[in-house]
Amino acid sequence: MKRPMRMQGEEFNIQANGVEIHGVRMGQGEPLLLLHGHPETCLMWHKVAPQLAERFTVVATDLRGYGDSGKPEGLPDHSNYSKRTMAEDQIEVMRALGFERFHVMGHDRGARVAYRMALDHPEAVNKLVLLDIGSLSLIHISEPTRLDVIS
Numbered sequence: 001m002k003r004p005m006r007m008q009g010e011e012f013n014i015q016a017n018g019v020e021i022h023g024v025r026m027g028q029g030e031p032l033l034l035l036h037g038h039p040e041t042c043l044m045w046h047k048v049a050p051q052l053a054e055r056f057t058v059v060a061t062d063l064r065g066y067g068d069s070g071k072p073e074g075l076p077d078h079s080n081y082s083k084r085t086m087a088e089d090q091i092e093v094m095r096a097l098g099f100e101r102f103h104v105m106g107h108d109r110g111a112r113v114a115y116r117m118a119l120d121h122p123e124a125v126n127k128l129v130l131l132d133i134g135s136l137s138l139i140h141i142s143e144p145t146r147l148d149v150i151s
Contacts, residue, residue: 007046007060009053013068016092017085022068023061023093027053030126031099033090034060037108037132041067044107059097063113064089087117091124105129 009026024042032052036044042060052058062069063086072080079085090113094102103126106114111133118125 005043005046007043008050009058009060012097014093014096016096017089018080019064019070019072019089021061021064021070021089021093023059024049025057025059025097026050027056027058029056031094031097031102032056032058033094033102033104033114034058035063035090035104035106035110035113036060036066037106037110039066040107043067056103057099059094059099059102061090061093063110083113083116084120086113087120090117091121094124100124101126103127103129105131106133107131108133 007024009024011022011024013020013022022042026049034042034045034049034052036042041062045058045060049058049060065071065081074081094100101124104114104117106112106129108131111130114125114128115130115133118128
């Protein structure tokens, strides 16, 4: 079922990591990926995205399992809905749109996906903004990683 409300901008559907990811693109400038929280969709950004689009190329997507993105059957170990898998989806979307390096802002679940993305793909994440996320000390990191603090 499609949502009746839409965000301004150019809508797209991109095959990424074995699932179709829905999103909206608007503006011009450095690329900025917006990732929504639970149980929201990219529509959560509808008021701030146009303002950000004055300075950035804004890409707001529905994470897999949400909104108009694909909803694959969950695997017994839930690995196809892990933050790592969702981060890989977004990396592939941004590459398909022509962006190898970009800024990322995530809220709630999207913030955890963004954090995982920054750990797994530091070459792709230019700057990282995390909103409404619990303690990151609860996330187990198996390999030492350095994330630069951006001021």
